[in-house]
Amino acid sequence: MSLINIKINGKDIQVAAGTTVLQAAKKVGIEIPTLCHMNLHDLNIEHNPGGCRICVVEVAGRRNLAPACVTKVTEGMEVKTHTMRVLNARKTVLELILSDHPFECLTCAKNGTCDLQKLAQDLGVREIHYQGEQSSYKEDNSPSIIRDMDKCIMCRRCETMCNEVQTCGVLSGVNRGFDAVVAPAFEQDLIQSPCTFCGQCVAVCPTGALTERDYTNRVIRALADPTKTVIVQTAPAVRAALGEEFGLEPGTLVTGKMVAALRKIGFDKVYDTDFAADLTIMEEATELLGRLTKFLNGDKDVKLPLLTSCCPAWVNFLEYQFPELKDIPSTAKSPQQMFGAVAKTYIAEKLGVAREDLIVVSIMPCLAKKYEAQRPEFAVNGNPDVDFALSTRELAHLIKQSIGDLKDLEEEDYDKLMGQSTGAGVIFGNTGGVIEAACRTAYEFHTGKTLEKVDFKQLRGLEGVRTASVDIDGLELKLGIAHGLGNARKLLEMVKNGEADFHAIEIMACPGGCIGGGGQPLHHGDSSILKARAAALYRADEEMKLRKSHENPEIISLYKEFLGQPMSEKAHHLLHTEYFDKKKVIYIEK
């Protein structure tokens, strides 16, 4: 690649052709402020509309200021990154953006984590010199996501995530000029659109325009109610990210401190979704082997590949975009819902609490889990299996307002019955983790032999679509893995067209898997944070004594005492579900 000579603030440097001024400046240690720009290069996600004009710089010989994020370097270019003209222009641009932004910072859900707020602080804006009309849109309250478009600054990052990365096609720029806004078709609410509630739009929104539906107060009310027994489950990916909200390094595992915090807050029992992940593997691996055996015995009608079904956003995606494939996913419920179903039967009985007096709270890295918890098929006589799903961010708020901090707490263990887990359960939070966990159990179920080497490293990584094979004692298991719904679409198109040669496919809706979920602490475009979280979960797996789901003693006793066998009638009733065709249909009137 050819090198190009440029000068930044008088300093000569050489950079590769095609480099932007923004990237070049970084090389000489200058961080040019940006707002609409977003680059998660490890995940091939880039959003460069060059629209906000915050990153402008002075280029010698150029009349107007140049946006650094989209201006490529040219031979002999001389750039000045912080002249008075530049600093004034940036401030003016920001003041103009702020002139159409509600001044609700103190009560905004994004207070403290807002990119716009940080920029106003960094650029030293102390006064808005412009006054004019303020945009006003109706608020959109879905079970998962709140859209408050008065706070939208039209960076359009959400559109890139929704259309290009996730290929859901829900959000689009509509109207023009001052009335322009990002919205679903006909400016309807998200619940009327094919939104999967993956929350990736929320994960990248720089302001409070897109936030999660917050159920913290509902949980606080339940905790204060003496007639209720409130239990909680914590998803695998939460432990690897929660610490970030308390100033700990990304990738710090806070499992024991989180358990201690939840107990201090007042939850009657603290259980682990990792346990339910192990339970999922028991059912899913059995289902996979069942289908595989039929297939190998010449049954042509058997549905293969088996698709994993743990990710509720992915399930929504399938129901809206590929309903013709709805018989292929594993019928196993997600770990959250398996936990809920077992908690409101088995645990209720063990604790001697009536179903309606048992409140199940889940802590999830995910916003689609909120929607999933409210699906009517996951309720008995209107009483949901999972009452409230809080995101990792909401848990951080709950901890902060209840007990302040978790950093200095003594580590504690989960409660018995649904608190023990294996390394297979904890890697559910990473892309490739569910299929790896399934392989560990499928191997031993199928061969009856002990699997010595439990790490299937060929299933790991951040490549969007991966294929790998696993040798199960002579039987070659062909596997596909996709994370990000756009990547999932590629595999699903292959399945639909009969071009896929897989026995099983794992799909997670969010880039990186649950560690990059829409409910996690905001990464602010830093993909190294996602990598640190992924590494933390693999570390947690390695540190576990038990690393195969079927070796979990609490799982063994749950089957012995309550469920019988995997795929038994009772297991089928409590732990399995069905999928629905939700594609819009055109109804022809004669």
Added chain:
Amino acid sequence: MSRIQIKLKEQDYKAIREICHSFNNDPEELINVLHKTQGHFGYLPAEVQEAVAQELNVPVAKVYGVVTFYSFFTMSPKGQFPISICMGTACYVRGAEKVLEEVKKELKINVGETTPDGKFSLSCLRCVGACGLAPVVMIGDKTFGRVAPEDVKKILAEF
């Protein structure tokens, strides 16, 4: 879980499909398809946009984005006599806004709307190239120049 239904009359659905087929159902031709579809229906209601989206295999949000971006496209049926009031600089300074207010008051509709009897619809535009006649109002294919607010009632009565 019930699926969302989009209701369309058979002949309308057929017309949309034919228009899309004439552009080989190419998503790149979205604007041309919408242009022709509006030519057929007179406007682009939601269910028509849904059908176009399905035929071209593009998200309906994108179709709606295009329809709302270009002022040529409209989601409400135009009246028998579409009224266009010029808001170009010359007309504006000579009182076009007062004329607009008078029309709104007289017909009890806002810009972008159609009277309940379908007779008049109201829109604004920027310069018809007749600045010498400012302020200019067009109704159907007739042009009225130097319109004063007090003329509005009389002009409307002609239709």
